[in-house]
Amino acid sequence: MSRSGEEVWKNSTEKINSELFTLTYGSVVAQLCSDYNNNYNLVNKQLDSMGYNIGIRLIEEFLAKTGAARCHTMKETAEIILKVGFKMFLNITPQVDNWSLDNRQFSLILNENPLADFVELPSDAKDLWYSQILCGVLRGALHMVQLDVSVWFVKDVLKGDDITELKLKLNKILKDEVPAGED
Amino acid sequence: MKVYAIYILNKAGGLIYQNDINPGLNKLSANDYLVLAGTIHGVHAIASKLKPTEFEPSSKPFGGEKEIPIESSATFSSSISVRDSTINNDVVNGRWNNPNTNNTGLRSIETDLFNVYVFQSLTGIKFILITSPNPIVHNVASLNLKINKGELNRQFDLAKEIFHNIYVTYSDYVMKDPFYSLEMPIKNNLFDSKIRELAK
Amino acid sequence: MASYYFTIIGTLDRPLYELEFASFKNPTAQGVPGKSQFSASVKEILPFIANSSLDVVEDAQWNSNQFHLGKIDAFFGLQVNGYITQGNIKFLLCYETPTNANLALHAKQDDTTLKQFFNEVNDLYVKCLLNPFYSVNDAITSPDFDLRVKLIVRKYL
Numbered sequence: 161m162s163r164s165g166e167e168v169w170k171n172s173t174e175k176i177n178s179e180l181f182t183l184t185y186g187s188v189v190a191q192l193c194s195d196y197n198n199n200y201n202l203v204n205k206q207l208d209s210m211g212y213n214i215g216i217r218l219i220e221e222f223l224a225k226t227g228a229a230r231c232h233t234m235k236e237t238a239e240i241i242l243k244v245g246f247k248m249f250l251n252i253t254p255q256v257d258n259w260s261l262d263n264r265q266f267s268l269i270l271n272e273n274p275l276a277d278f279v280e281l282p283s284d285a286k287d288l289w290y291s292q293i294l295c296g297v298l299r300g301a302l303h304m305v306q307l308d309v310s311v312w313f314v315k316d317v318l319k320g321d322d323i324t325e326l327k328l329k330l331n332k333i334l335k336d337e338v339p340a341g342e343d
Numbered sequence: 344m345k346v347y348a349i350y351i352l353n354k355a356g357g358l359i360y361q362n363d364i365n366p367g368l369n370k371l372s373a374n375d376y377l378v379l380a381g382t383i384h385g386v387h388a389i390a391s392k393l394k395p396t397e398f399e400p401s402s403k404p405f406g407g408e409k410e411i412p413i414e415s416s417a418t419f420s421s422s423i424s425v426r427d428s429t430i431n432n433d434v435v436n437g438r439w440n441n442p443n444t445n446n447t448g449l450r451s452i453e454t455d456l457f458n459v460y461v462f463q464s465l466t467g468i469k470f471i472l473i474t475s476p477n478p479i480v481h482n483v484a485s486l487n488l489k490i491n492k493g494e495l496n497r498q499f500d501l502a503k504e505i506f507h508n509i510y511v512t513y514s515d516y517v518m519k520d521p522f523y524s525l526e527m528p529i530k531n532n533l534f535d536s537k538i539r540e541l542a543k
Numbered sequence: 544m545a546s547y548y549f550t551i552i553g554t555l556d557r558p559l560y561e562l563e564f565a566s567f568k569n570p571t572a573q574g575v576p577g578k579s580q581f582s583a584s585v586k587e588i589l590p591f592i593a594n595s596s597l598d599v600v601e602d603a604q605w606n607s608n609q610f611h612l613g614k615i616d617a618f619f620g621l622q623v624n625g626y627i628t629q630g631n632i633k634f635l636l637c638y639e640t641p642t643n644a645n646l647a648l649h650a651k652q653d654d655t656t657l658k659q660f661f662n663e664v665n666d667l668y669v670k671c672l673l674n675p676f677y678s679v680n681d682a683i684t685s686p687d688f689d690l691r692v693k694l695i696v697r698k699y700l
Contacts, residue, residue, distance in 0.1 A: 167439070172511075179673070186675025193676070216525060221514035223465050224507070227440030229431055230465060236431055243435050278673035280685050285676075304466045339354065339467035340388035341448025 165247025168225050173248055182277045189290060193282075200287035207289075211296020212303075218249070219301040230305070230342060234263050234330055237307070241298070241328075242268070250274055258327075265329040267314070273324055281318050289313040295326060306334040344498050345475040346505060346542050347457065350376075351513070352469035353526045356384025360529040364542040368457070368473060383449065383471060387461055391448035441507055445469075451499065453477060460499065462506040468513075470506050474498070505541065512537045546579040547700060548589045548637040549692070551668070553680040554630070556597055558590065560683040562692060566700050581639075588619070593635045596623045600633050610665070611658045626661035628668065630679065634661055660699040667691050 189207065196202045222228070226244055231237040238256045246252050252274065258267040275291045289295075295311035302309045308331040315321035347368040351360035358380035363370075371379070433440060445463040452459040453476065460472040477498045516534040517523055523531065551560040563579040563586075581589065596616035603612045604627050616623040626634040636657065671677055671688050683689075 183673065183675070186673075190675040217518040219466060220464065220468075220510070220518045223442045224510040224514040225439075226434050227442040227507075228434045228465075229440065229444065231431060239435055240431060278670060278675075280674050280676065280687060282676050283684075337354075337467070339444075339463055339465075341391040341445045341463055342465075343446055 165244040165253070168244070168248040169251050172225055178274055179277070182274060185275050185293070186279060189288075193285070193288070198282075198284065200285055204287070204289050204292045207292040208296040208299070211293035211298075212300035213296075214293070215297040215300020215302075216304050217300075218297065219304040222248070222301065223305075234266070235259075237302075238266055238268075238328075245301075260329075265327060268326045268328060270324040270326070273317075276316075276318055276324075279318055286319070289316060290318050291316070291324070298328060303334075306337045308332050308334055344477075344501050346472055346502075347475070348473040349509060349538060349542075350380060350471040350473075351529065352380050352384055352471065354467040355526070356381050356469075357526070359527065360534075362535060362538050364539055367475075380471070383459070383461060384469065387445075387448040387463075387469070394447070441503055442510055443503055443506060458498065458502075460502040460506070462503065462510075464510060470509055470513075472502050472505060474502060508541050509538065512541065545638050545700075546581050547696075548579070548581070548593065549664075549696075550590070550593045550635050550637075551683065552593070552597060552633040552635060554632065555680055556594065557680065558593075558682075559632070559680065560688070560692075561590070562689070562696075563589070564693070564696055564700075567697050568700070585619070585621070589621075589637060592616075592618050592621055592623065592637055596625065596635060597633065599623075600625045600627060600635075611654075611661050613654065624657050624661075626665070628665055630672075632668065632679075634664060634668075636660075656699050660695060663695045663699075664692060667695070 188210075189203070192203045192206055193200070196206070222245060225248070228240055228244065231240060242254050242256055246254055252270065252272055254271065255269040256266055257269055258265075260266070270291075273291055275293070279290060281288060281290065289312075292313065295313065298311045299309055310329045310331060311326060313324075313326045315323055315325040317324050345365055345367065347365055348361070348363045350358060350362075353359045358377050361376060442464055443462045444465050445461055448463070449461055451461065455476060458474045458476050460474065462470045462472075464470075477495070512534065516537055517529055517531060520531055520534075523529065546565045547563070549562045549564070550558050553559045563581065565579045595618065599615045600612060603615050603625065607613075610626055610628065612625040612627060614622055615625045621637050621639060624636045624638075626636075628634070667688060668683075671683060671685060672679070674685075677683075677685075
């Protein structure tokens, strides 16, 4: 099904050692925790805005390499994010679930999380969402294609939950920002 | 086809990158380039609102284009495509598409001396290519050849391919430059040299 | 059923982790399997014995190209085996001198089993080190690490 993400992953994604990646992200989070004196809410916020800055840039690579067109439903958006986006950048394919009745909100379930290998949270880090950066990336990337969304974590295996789950909710479509000339 | 110059416009129509990759085009003043960029941006936006009322959904891009003379023998094509809902299925199922989303705006200006092609990404960045004129058009005029539409579109398809490569390069070398701020002029030697390689 | 005392000593000679246990093999009538049977007076001085052999480890590391240094010290009827990691962290295992009856068995067990034991603990330690929230010379408090060490203990000793 997800051959395209697979293709991009195989042929035109620069690979780096995954442990190097995991350790780099880990030291960023650990450093933020110590810089903010373990104020985990601030750390989450900081990770989220770092992710946002990545997302608004990463979307160009995504579009350039896949040529994905504008999605017309959130179902389509979800499909593209899961099967193409996550696949091509992280080589994972999360599951989608828990659609809200109005089809504006859904859950992303990460069966594996390359950011969190080796990680054991400190016992006082109840408020820390370790992989919060993903929320920021999704928010940033979708903002650049004129979708205003909220993304947040609800469950994380690092905290002892059975799954890692994040929620994505469409707030509104930024119609004024849609570039002229599309359709 | 020779690509004389490549311009990149930000969402607001400001000229953020300019590269005269092949010699052959005379220079304008710095201000003129900004005006040119802004004008193309504006015409593109207005052209996208212009559509025939008897528009038929079945017409394909570049199929039923209308021509508006701007100057001698210049054509101005603005065509409407019906978005194919299979495009994203293709993406999911492994077919790559061209990231150009300029469907209803100004796509090209063709003159005796040069052609201008306008491409746009989903995020609203415009890539403008200035190329040598389409030789086939002139051959048709002089030799009275009968050619099919595919021939006429060939230069556009070539330009579209170049746009695709530029866009990938842009996403790699500009977007991943940590010191680049979005929407600002691009001053990046690495990007310059990659673009020059592309044009060869 | 021999009793063991295992400790990890950091580069600043501070203990990072310690565990007292007894072998699960050859259970005898007295005592619960796995529970160490050091006498109270020995218990008290176990950390001192471990620390006092650090000097020997420092010397021994230059005489061997192995991480497993083998039996390096004996004190008060207790044997001390040492292992030094690439990062200069020392693993020490103290245990009672075996009785004559199973001395031969024990000698054979020593090198291969203990080496495997240390190697696996080292793997665990490296994993622990990969945790971004752990820094070198921090005490190892992870319950997961503790559990896994105990599993290795069960497997080899």
